[in-house]
Amino acid sequence: MSRDLNRPNVVLILADNLGWGELGCYGGGVLRGAATPRIDKLATEGLLLHNFNVESDCVPTRSALMTGRHPIRTGCRQSVPAGFPQGLTQWEKTLAECLKDNNYATAHHGKWHLGDIPGRYPSDRGFDEWFGIPRTTDETQFTSSLGYTPEVADLPYIMKGKSGEQSENVAVYDLEKRRLIDEMLVDQSKDWLSRQVNEEKAFFLYHPLVHLHFPTLPHQSFAGSTAQGDFADSMAEMDYRVGQLIDHIDNLGIRDNTILIFASDNGPEFRPPYRGTAGPWSGTYHTAMEGSLRVPFIIRWPGQVPEASTSNDIVHVTDIFSTIASMTGSPVPLDRPIDGIDQTEFFKNPNAIKSSRTGFLFYIKEELRAIKWKDWKMHYVWEPKVNQSSGRLESPYLFNTVRDPKEESDILAFNTWVVQPMMKLKSEFDRSLKYDPAPPDPLKQF
Template identity: 75%
Template sequence: MSKDPNRPNIVLILADNLGWGELGCYGGGALRGASTPRIDNFATEGLLLHNFNVESDCVPTRSALMTGRHPIRTGCLQSVPAGFPQGLTLWEKTLPECLREEGYATAHHGKWHLGDIPGRYPSDRGFDEWFGIPRTTDESQFTSAIGFDAEVAELPYIMQGTAGQPSTEVCVYDLEKRRLIDEMLVEKSKNWLSRKASAKAPFFLYHPLVHLHFPTLPHPDFERSTGNGEFADSMVEMDFRVGQLLDHIDDIGVRENTVVIFASDNGPEFRPPYRGTAGPWSGTYHTAMEGSLRVPFIIRWPGKVPQNVTSNEMVHITDIFTTAIAIAGATKPKDRPIDGIDQVRFFQSPTVEKSEREGFLFYLKDDLRAIKWRHWKLHLIWEPKVNQSSGKLESPYLFNTLRDPKEEGDILAYNTWVLQPMMKLRAAFQKSLAEDPARIKPMT
C-alpha cells in the first residue's frame, strides 16, 4: 500500500441511478422508508456536494468519468443492446491507464458498460483485473422473460478478467444473481484491497455498484427488512455494502492515505415500481432537468479535505478524471481536449476556494439540450419528463436554479444578458469539438 502522501490510494464507489433525494444526508433516508446511516456518517467525514453534475445515461456518464471528455466527443452517446458496437474506442485514454503509468495498481469490480467485446473489457482498458457485468443490469430479466430466445438474443453473463488475458464468463446473470451481485462485488473488492495492503504500490479501486438500477431487487438477507418494499430494502442494502467497503479500508490500515469518493452515475429511475426521487429538483435521467444532472457526491481525504462541509459549487463528472490524475501526480493526455477541471484546490479548501467550473453544455445523444452557467440554466429543447419533448424551442427557457429549483418559471425575457456568457461558452466548446482529433478522424 502507498504511505506516500503524494501518491494516495483512491477508491471510487459509484452507485447506479441513485437520485439526489434518496440518502438521509440529502434529505431522504427515513423519509424514503430506508435509513442510510453508513453513508450519512461518511458524509460527515468529508465534503458533500449539492451541485455535482453527470451525463444523461449510464454509458455517457461512465465514458466521461473514464476519459474526462464529454460523450459528444467520444461517441458514447447512449446505452445500446448487446451485439452492437459500443463503448470506448481504443484511442480514448482511460483514467486507470493514466494511473498505471504512475505505478498504481488498478481494479474494477462492478458494472462496466463501456465495451463488451475483446479489446474493450476493463482489463483491456487499464485495469489489472475486473469482475462484474460488461453491460447493464436490466439484462438480468432476460432469462425469465416470456418468449426469450437465446438463439437470437445474447445471454447476459457475469464476467472476469486480468490484464493481458482474455476475459471469461463466470455465470449467467439472471434474477437470482441480480439479488446477490452487490455482495459478490464487495467480497471481490475486499479481497483485492487486502492483497494490495501488503504491497508498496498505491492503488485505484473502481467499484461501480449495481444498486439501485432496475430491477431494484435486494439480497435475500435484506428482503422485507424495511417493510416498505423492495426499493427501500435495496437502499438499506446499498448503504450496508458501502459500509462494508469503508470498514475494510479501516481494517487493513489504509484509511489515512486513501481518498474515498462516493457518487452516482445518473439521476433517479423514472419507471415504476422502481421510480426514484431527486428531492427538490424536477426530472429523472434521460432528461436535461436538474434531477437528471445533479446527483450525490461525497469525498473523504483525511487531513486534506475538511470534515462535515457542504457546498453548492458546481462540479462535473469529467472533473473527477482530471482531479484523480492530479491527486496521483499522474499526467493527463495532451493530444486531445480534456473537459475535466482539476478540483483539488477547491476540495481541500471548500469554504475559501471556489470551484473553477462556471458551466458546461449538456447533450442528450447528439442534441444540445441545455447550458448551465453559474446559477442559470438555459433549455434549448424542453423535455421535463422522458418521452414528453416539445422539440426545439424557438425562444429558449431560462431558469435560475437558486430561486426556481424545479425549473417552473421561464425568466429569459427579463434576463437576456445571460445569453452572452452562455453563447460564449457554447462557441468555445463547439470550436473545440470541431477541432477534436477523435471527431475529425475517428479512431478505432
C-alpha cells in the first residue's frame, strides 16, 4: 500500500479502566507486577502524553471520543444498566461516520457501550462491521450470580454485525468468554486489517480492548504467568494483545502510513480486588480527581510524530475526534458545537509547539465538578474517593497540579486571580449550552 499522507490509515486502541500508573512507560510495569514491554516500546516510537484527560467513566468518554462533544451535550452522562435507554442519539455524528463520508473503510472490534438496540449498534453508526460487546464486562458475572435468571435480567451476548444488516448474537458473554474475549477481538482485527490491505483502501479500525475492566480475568495462557494474581496476569495479556496488533500492522507493510493511537477510557477501578493505580495522582474514575482525568495516551505516526517525545500539555479526549478528522481530511459537522480541538500540529512538533488547549470543564452526570486550566484545578464538589462526597463546596478548592499532584493543599486564598480565566472558560461553555441544550437524562424516565 502506497504512503499517502492525505489519507493515512488510523488504528485506535482503547484500554478499559487502565490507570495512569499501570504501564512501565508511566512508572508502573514490573512495579505493578507485570512488565509491559510492547506498549513501553510503542512509547519510544512516538509521542507519550502525561496530561491526556478523559471523562468520568466508560460511556461519557466513549461518547466524547466518537462525537468530539462533552457528554453534557450528548446525554451520554453515565454508564447505565442493561435494559435502560442508553447510547448515542441518532442526531449525533460519530467519528466513524465522518471517515465513512471520506470513503474510509471502518470497523469496530471490542466494547461499544454506546447503544444496545437496533439503530444504535456500531454497524448503525458508521462502522462497516463490528464484533464485540454492546455494553460492559461486569455482566459476565450474571450467569454465576446467586438468584440470577434470564427472566429478570437479559443475558449478555458477544455480538457481530455489518452495515445495512441486522446485528446478531454470537455467544453468551459469561466468565468463560470473559477470559477469551480479547484474544477473539485481536483475531477479528487482524483478519479485517489483512482484507483492507488486500483491497488497498484507507481504513479506520477502532479496537476498544476489554482489559482491564472487572472482573479482570486473564486468558488461561496468561493465568499465573506473573505470580502476582489475576490483575497482573491480565495486564501482561493486555500488553501482549497490543503487541499482536502492532506486529500485524508492521508485517502488512503499512506501518509508515498508519496513525496508531493507544489510550485508556478512564482512570483505574476503585473496587477491590481489581483496584488499579493512577501513579502519582489521587483518585479513581467516578471522581473529579486527577487520577480519574489523566490516563495513558501514545500516538505513533512514522515521519510525522517525532519518536521518543513526551509532553505535559493538556489534551482532552474530545480532541482526538477533531485531530483524527483533520489528519485524514474528513469533514466534521458544522451545525453543532464541537468541543474537540485539532491537535495535529502539536502532535507533529511537541517540542516546539504548545497544545492548542488550555483547559476544560469536567462534569459528572449533570453536575459541574471541576475546572482544569493550565497547571490549576478548581473543585466545586469534593469527592476524593467514590461515595465519599462532602457535597458542593461553599468555597471551591484550588490546587496546583504540578506542585501538589495529590490535590492536598487548597491555595485559593493566595491565588484568586486564577478564578478569572476559569470563569471565562465556564461562561463560554455555558453560552454554547444555551444554544445547544443538553437532552434529558434517560434514567429520569424511570
